[in-house]
Amino acid sequence: MSLPNPAELLPQMAAALTRHLNQRQISEPRFIGIRTGGVWVAQALLGALGRDDALGILDVSFYRDDFTQNGLHPQVQPSELPFEIEGQHLVLIDDVLMSGRTIRAALNELFDYGRPASVTLVSLLDLNARELPIRPDVVGATLSLEGDQRVKLSGPTPLTLELQTLAH
C-alpha cells in the first residue's frame, strides 16, 4: 500500500481546522502537541496556518494505561505548557490515532492541569482501529492496516511516513 505524504495533507488539515474553529467561534485556540510525533505535526500545522503561537508540549508517559504491562517509558521528559488550561479552548494534535488510549491519557493529564472550555482533536492519520470512543475532529487521512503492520512518522523535517511490520 502506498502511504500519503504528510506535506500534502497539511494544507487541507489547516483548512478543515480553520472551518471547525470558526463554526464554534473559537478565536483564541491554544495548540498542544503530544510528544513526539504530535509536536512535529503541530509545528508543521502551525506553519501551514501561518501562525506563530506558542506550542504546548504534552508528555503522556505518566498517564498511559499500560504501566502494569509495559512499565515506565524510558524517555520520560516533563510536559511544557506555557499557558493556562483553565477555561481555554485547546487544539490537541497527535500524529497517529490508533486505539485511542494515548488521547485518553492526554485528556486525563490535561484535566489535571485545569478544566478546559473545549478540546478539539487533530490527527494526521486515523487507522480505523479504535478501542475507545474517541474521534478526531480534523484528520489528514484514514488508512486500514493489516494486523501486524504499524505506521511510523519521522521528523521534524521532512515529515515522512513509514510502514513497519511487527516482528513475531
Add this chain to the structure above:
Amino acid sequence: MRIRILGARVIDPSSGFDQLADLYIESGKIIAIGQAPAGFVAEQSIDAQGLVAAPGLVDLNVALREPGYSRKGSIATETLAAAAGGVTSLCCPPFTKPVLDTPAVAELILDRAREAGHTKVFPIGALSKGLEGEQLAELVALRDAGCVAFGNGLDSFRNNRTLRRALEYAATFDLTVIFHSQDHDLAEGGLAHEGATASFLGLPGIPESAETVALARDLLLVEQTGVRAHFSQLTSARGAQLIADAQARGLPVTADVALYQLILTDEALNDFSSLYHVQPPLRTAADRDGLRAAVTSGVISAIASHHQPHERDAKLAPFGATEPGISSVQLLLPLAMSLVQDGLLDLPTLLARLSSGPAQALRLPAGKLSVGAPADLLLFDPQASTLAGETWYSKGANCPFIGHCLPSAVRFTLVDGHVSYQA
C-alpha cells in the same frame, strides 16, 4: 571382631609410614600392618584398593549443641556428621546449657556419645564458672569426669590478674588451657574484620589488633605461669607470626586454625551473606596466606572444623542479627583435600595436621595408625569427589560449601574397630 583391610595406601603421619599395606584389626586394636598375623581368620574383609588408610581425623572443636541447644544440634546428629567427615575423635567446647563447668554435664555428654557410638568425644571444660571469666571452675573434678583441656572461648577474662591465677592453677595439675585470643574491648560490637570490605558494607569492624593484643598478653602469661597452652582459631598472619616467635623462643605452645579460615576471606561477605558470619571473623587474603604458610611450616600443627551448626532462623535475618558459625564437620576431609589439590600441602602433611597434630596438642590417645593403637581409622578415595550437601547429617545446614564439588570421598570410618560410617 577380626577385620582385615586389604590393599590400601597406609599413611601414618607420626611415624612417616606411607606404603601399600594390609591392616589387621582385632578387639578394637590394630594388631598388624603388612603381614597377616599367624592364624588370623578375618570375620570382615574390606577391599581398600585405591583407597588411603589414615588415622581417624581428630577435630579439636566440634560444637555438639547438647545439652541445651537442641534446635541447633544433638550429640547423635553431630557425631554422625563428624564420622561422615572422617573424624573418629573430637573435642566439644563448653558452650552448652548448662555450661560444661560441672562433672555432671561432662558425664552426660560422654554417656550420650557412647550411646550414639559414632565418634569418641573428649570434652573441653570451662575454665571459669559459667564461662563468666571471674571465678575458677573446678578443673580437677572436671578432669576426672573426662575433660581433656579447659577454655573460656572468645570471652576472655576481663581481669588479667584473675586470668593469671587461673593459668597458674591449671599449671599446678598439668592441665592444658585452650586460648581463643581476642581482646573484648577492641572487638566489641564488631561483626567482620576491620578492613576495606567491612567499611564498604558498613559493618562494624574487629581490628586485627583485637587478636594480636590478646595473643601477646596470653603468650606472656603462659610463659610466666608455665601452663600448657594451645591457641585455637587463629585468624591473622600477624597472630601466626606471634605464635611462631614464641615457639622459636622455646615456648611449647601449639596452635590450630579453622579449615574455612584457610579457604575463605572477608571478600566472601560482599553480598551480606550470613553464611559467612563467623566469630572470630574471616580476614584478608594476606592473612589467609600467612595462616597457610604457618600450616605448611608446622607453626600451626592442627586444622579443625570449628563446627557450629545453627537452626535456619539463626541465619535468616540481616547480617548483624544472625548468629555466627559455619556447620562443616561433615566436609572436614574433602574440604581439607582442596588444600592438597591447590598444592599447599602434600597428603601426609595434611593428614598430620588433621590427626597426629591435634592429638599431640591436647595429648589425646588418638591420631596414630600403628600396631597396638586403637583401630580408629579413615579410609577414603583420593580420586573420587564429594558433592557437598548430597547427604547431610548435621542439624545445621548453615554451610557455604554446600553445592560445591570437593576432592576425595570418605568411604569408611572406623572407631575401635567398628564401622561408624560407611558411604
Add this chain to the structure above:
Amino acid sequence: MTTIAAKRPLQLNDQGQLRHFLSLDGLPRELLTEILDTADSFLEVGARAVKKVPLLRGKTVCNVFFENSTRTRTTFELAAQRLSADVITLNVSTSSTSKGETLFDTLRNLEAMAADIFVVRHADSGAAHFIAEHVCPNLAIINGGDGRHAHPTQGMLDMLTIRRHKGSFENLSVAIVGDILHSRVARSNMLALKTLGCPDIRVIAPKTLLPVGIEQYGVTVYSDMAAGLKDVDVVIMLRLQRERMTGGLLPSEGEFYRLFGLTEERLKLAKPDALVMHPGPINRGVEIESAVADGPQSVILNQVTYGIAVRMAVLSMAMSGQTAQRQLNLDAEEQN
C-alpha cells in the same frame, strides 16, 4: 574446588532495569542518569496544582521503618501518594516485631496482605539486601537506609541537587565533611559522585571518624578544613550524633565545631557560588553555623523537595522493573 557461577546483580532484572533499589554500588552511570532524568519530570509534576499522576494507582506501598525517621518517612509517603498509590506506614518499634516476631515473618505477612513495594529502613547494614534476596524477592524493595551501609535515595537526591544547580559533574570539586565512619549518606554520596564522573571528591574528618580503607572510594582525605574546602564547588555537611562523644571518638561538640564546623569564614574558602548541602536534620552550632544553614548558598531546603521527586522516580522505576521481570518469567514459562 569448583566455583559457583556469578549471580545476576540483585537490583536489576534480566533486562538491566531497576527492580530493587538497595545501594548505588554496581549501578551503571546510565541508570543513575535515568533516575535523575525521571526525577526531573516528577519535579514538574510537583509544581502543578494537581501534584498527582496515576502511575501507581491501585498499588500498595508499605513503608516499614524499623528505625525512627520523620523526614525520610514523610517524603516517601508523599512520593507514593503523588503516584496515586495506597500507602501504609509501619513503625516497627511499636508493633509486632518488638513482641518477638522476626523481620522475616513481619514482611511475609505484609506481602500476604498484598503490598507491592516495601520501603525499608533498618539499623542493620545489609537489611534491605536480606529482604530482597531472602524474604520478598518478587516485590520491589527500596532501601530507606540500612545501618551504616547505604541510603541510596538520599545519595540520588543529593546528586539531583548538584546537577540542577551546577549542571554536570565533570569539573566539580565536592567535599563531604564529618562523621564518615557511621554515615550511610556519605557512602552513597561517594559512590554516586564516582559513578557520575566527579573528578575531585574530598572527605574532611578526624581519623576517628574515617573508616579503614576509605581510599577504595577514590576520594582524597583531609583532616583540615582550610585545605579541604579550598575552591570546592559543593560542601556536604554530615550530621554529628551525640553518641560520638561518649564513644571516645571526639572530645566534645565544641572542639568539633572549632575544627570542622562550617562557619561563614570557612565557607569563603570555597568557591563564591559553592553549594551548601546537608541531609538533615541539622545540628546548628555543631556542624554548621546558623547563618550558613539559612544563608544564600544553602540548598538544604531544596534537597527536601528534590527528595520527593527522586523517591517518586525510584518507586516507579522499581515497580516497572519488577512488573517487567514478572512478564519475562511468564514468557519463559510459556516457552517451556
